Amino acid sequence: MGSKRTRTEMEGQGQEKMERFTPMFEHFRAELDEHHDRRERITKASRDITAASKKIIFTLQRVRTLNQPLPLHVWKANKQYHDAIATQFFAISKDLQGLNAWRYNRQITGGCQEWMEAACFQHYLETATLISDEDAAQKLRELDAEGPGIRLSPEDWVLGVYDMTGELMRFAITAMATSGELPTITSPSSSSDAMDVDGGGGRQQRNVLIDMRGLRAALEGLDTGFGPFAKDASMKMRVMQTSVEKVEKALYGLIVRGAERPKGWMPEVEIGGGGRTVEVEG
Amino acid sequence: MAANGDGMIESGIFESLQRKIDDDSAVKDALRDIVQELEKQGKIRKEESILSRAHSTGSADLPSVVSSAQASIDKEIQTIHKLSETASKQPYYKFNYSWTRQIQDACSSILLCGWLGGFGKGETGQLLTIEDVGGIMGVPVNLKDRDAFHLTIEEYLQALISLLDELARLARNSVTLGDYRRPQLIAQFIKEVHAGFQILNLKNDTLRKRSDGVKYRVKEVEDVVYDLSLRGLLPKD
Numbered sequence: 001m002g003s004k005r006t007r008t009e010m011e012g013q014g015q016e017k018m019e020r021f022t023p024m025f026e027h028f029r030a031e032l033d034e035h036h037d038r039r040e041r042i043t044k045a046s047r048d049i050t051a052a053s054k055k056i057i058f059t060l061q062r063v064r065t066l067n068q069p070l071p072l073h074v075w076k077a078n079k080q081y082h083d084a085i086a087t088q089f090f091a092i093s094k095d096l097q098g099l100n101a102w103r104y105n106r107q108i109t110g111g112c113q114e115w116m117e118a119a120c121f122q123h124y125l126e127t128a129t130l131i132s133d134e135d136a137a138q139k140l141r142e143l144d145a146e147g148p149g150i151r152l153s154p155e156d157w158v159l160g161v162y163d164m165t166g167e168l169m170r171f172a173i174t175a176m177a178t179s180g181e182l183p184t185i186t187s188p189s190s191s192s193d194a195m196d197v198d199g200g201g202g203r204q205q206r207n208v209l210i211d212m213r214g215l216r217a218a219l220e221g222l223d224t225g226f227g228p229f230a231k232d233a234s235m236k237m238r239v240m241q242t243s244v245e246k247v248e249k250a251l252y253g254l255i256v257r258g259a260e261r262p263k264g265w266m267p268e269v270e271i272g273g274g275g276r277t278v279e280v281e282g
Numbered sequence: 283m284a285a286n287g288d289g290m291i292e293s294g295i296f297e298s299l300q301r302k303i304d305d306d307s308a309v310k311d312a313l314r315d316i317v318q319e320l321e322k323q324g325k326i327r328k329e330e331s332i333l334s335r336a337h338s339t340g341s342a343d344l345p346s347v348v349s350s351a352q353a354s355i356d357k358e359i360q361t362i363h364k365l366s367e368t369a370s371k372q373p374y375y376k377f378n379y380s381w382t383r384q385i386q387d388a389c390s391s392i393l394l395c396g397w398l399g400g401f402g403k404g405e406t407g408q409l410l411t412i413e414d415v416g417g418i419m420g421v422p423v424n425l426k427d428r429d430a431f432h433l434t435i436e437e438y439l440q441a442l443i444s445l446l447d448e449l450a451r452l453a454r455n456s457v458t459l460g461d462y463r464r465p466q467l468i469a470q471f472i473k474e475v476h477a478g479f480q481i482l483n484l485k486n487d488t489l490r491k492r493s494d495g496v497k498y499r500v501k502e503v504e505d506v507v508y509d510l511s512l513r514g515l516l517p518k519d
Contacts, residue, residue: 020474028435036483099428101373103375130290133299211290222296223300
């Protein structure tokens with residue numbers, strides 16, 4: 001005890017000088033700790049949201065219908081994941097307000113994109129349409145109904161749509177493998193309209209591939225400028241194009257080797273000209 | 283159902299999105315012009331002003347170097363005001379990647395100038411605080427309650443590390459100029475700042491990587507002081 005005191009006294013002078021900036025750095029430490037803690041919370045939540053969204057997508061990939069309400073078992077299976085996502089968004093929504101909305105964009109963007117992918121895919125299965133960025137943002141906002149909500153940036157929307165084309169590819173290929181045909185859109189709402197057009201001049205029936213091509217054209221037409229978003233988008237562009245081509249190749253295989261599978265195959269079907277899709281049903 | 287041709291994509295979705303992206307591109311263009319101006323001014327300052335001249339100027343002539351440095355920094359501050367005005371119309375962190383390097387650079391020049399006795403410090407060896415630098419730049423610091431342009435703690439700390447790099451060099455060059463007192467001043471200063479960095483809990487990021495280098499600056503300057511003391515060249519107070 002005694003020796004300790006002497007040493008402190010001896011070093012007193014030097015110690016005092018060494019601590020000239022201590023209060024300043026202690027202030028910085030408090031600020032940076034707060035920032036790091038917040039960043040870590042958001043990173044973890046984003047990871048959990050991504051994982052739950054992936055599970056939702058797995059379940060959705062077991063759906064075989066298009067433009068119809070989801071089967072009850074799908075709803076039931078996914079409820080826990082939707083709840084988990086809502087819990088995570090609720091936990092971090094207050095961390096992502098004002099200045100911090102963009103500050104932690106890099107941490108949360110992964111979760112938002114994956115959520116968007118799942119929401120977009122589900123919306124497509126149910127309605128055979130692409131969810132708009134405003135509707136998607138509204139949906140995300142509603143997940144944190146009591147809190148301040150989380151913002152879905154247009155960038156996250158686009159990147160989610162890019163990823164969703166991969167799900168459409170899986171959905172289309174699974175359908176072709178199991179039922180031998182590309183999922184088509186039977187829309188009761190606009191049936192009279194469609195019938196007229198069909199009757200008038202051979203308008204093709206909409207199917208998943210036509211929609212994927214539509215998405216591809218829209219995404220390719222988008223000028224993303226420069227910056228981090230443009231980089232992300234151009235990476236996803238290649239993957240998206242490959243997805244479309246995979247379905248096209250699968251459909252080609254279905255047509256060419258279709259003769260080997262008697263179910264519903266019509267050999268007199270015309271492939272040339274504008275007829276890019278083939279009616280494989282009777 | 284409003285549909286454009288194939289029926290899946292509601293018309294107008296991608297068009298409105300394109301407009302948003304184009305708006306952002308226009309903002310980025312405007313910011314890039316200002317940041318480039320700042321970059322150019324920074325380069326001029328380095329070539330003509332303190333950063334090079336301080337290394338070859340003895341203490342006696344330092345005030346003239348400092349005042350011309352301050353004049354050059356004042357020009358940069360005009361540009362920073364322009365940047366602040368344009369950037370404050372946007373979410374701060376959406377675009378701050380585009381200017382943070384130049385702002386760090388300007389901040390470290392201000393710190394060096396202040397250390398050399400500029401900005402009313404009068405004597406050498408003083409550290410301008412983040413609030414001082416913000417006051418000189420005319421921008422808020424460490425903003426939390428509103429979304430506008432400001433100087434962040436990370437930027438200040440990065441600039442502080444750059445100052446230490448510069449001071450380590452200045453310690454050697456002071457000896458060349460026959461100033462044997464300044465290395466001791468620098469050694470004390472760097473040790474104090476190093477002690478400060480020890481207080482921080484840094485994560486694995488760029489700040490952590492660069493602050494790990496501070497201890498080498500401490501050693502560099504201590505070596506200079508050791509060389510002087512070994513030869514009995516340290517001034518006796």
